[in-house]
Amino acid sequence: MRSYLDFEKPIAELESKVEELREVAARDGGVSITEEVTRLEQKADQALKDLYQGLTPWQKTLVARHPGRPHTLDYIAKLVEDFTPLAGDRAFGEDEAIIGGFGRFRGQSICIMGHERGDTTETRIRHNFGMARPEGYRKAVRLMETAQRFDIPVVSLVDTAGAYPGIGAEERGQAEAIARSTDCSLGLGVPNIAVIIGEGGSGGAIAIATANRVMMLEHAIYSVISPEGAASILWRDTTKAQEAATNMKITAQDLMRFGVIDQIVQEPVGGAHRDPDLAVQRVGDAIEASLQGLSGLPGEEIRRLRRDKFLAIGRAI
Structure with missing residues (x-):
């Protein structure tokens, strides 16, 4: 059963009528209502397209948080072959809010990591709703340093409301862990690509998003703090x-204008949650194109391009 957001109620009503007519047609085989069903379907499709072309920033926030959007594990499952996850930070423990490892993406080896929110009550609790603790960011550093050692590009998938603000996380050095992860991202001599696939919140997002190419899905959000x-x-x-x-x-459109991100990846009409497979495919295509554009460059050039990119943010608006 499809989950609708509050502002999608007109679409929900139209699509509900379509389903009712289909049930009538299936029950009463002699009744031909194909034309009426087709008319309503076209009306619902157009209404959905019109609605999503004019979303407000708050509505985009709700879409970015939609539980049906594909998560990091969905992208890994569909895009990465022979994925081998790494666990633990070799200092304190494992943090499943950040998933990461190595595998093959369209013929080439990559290191891929990202925030995982979970999609059921059980998995959300296990992944701490995508809010990483210090050990999660230290695991990210471990992954990036390993990728650097073997000259493997890094792909980061960002989807978090922010780093976990609990007392235990602060006691174990949350700020220091985020800073070291950010520093490691900036200093990589291999290409790194970051994609904001849902909500990119605060330092918890930027810790793995300081990349050569930063992309956002069309209805994702990226900010220093949540609107609330x-x-x-x-x-x-x-x-x-x-x-x-x-x-x-x-929003992605504002951040593209300010030069904070480099590319907007178009979502299926109605958001990534309406057609997760298509959304994943488009992200995969964008990642592939970005990696091809950076392949073959020496490490110092990769670092210079990344440094210049971030120093230029906000200087020419």
């Missing part, structure tokens, strides 16, 4: 989250 968090700080009123989302410029 910003509203709570600025107005002491979380009900102003919609206003905060608009003012924060968190």
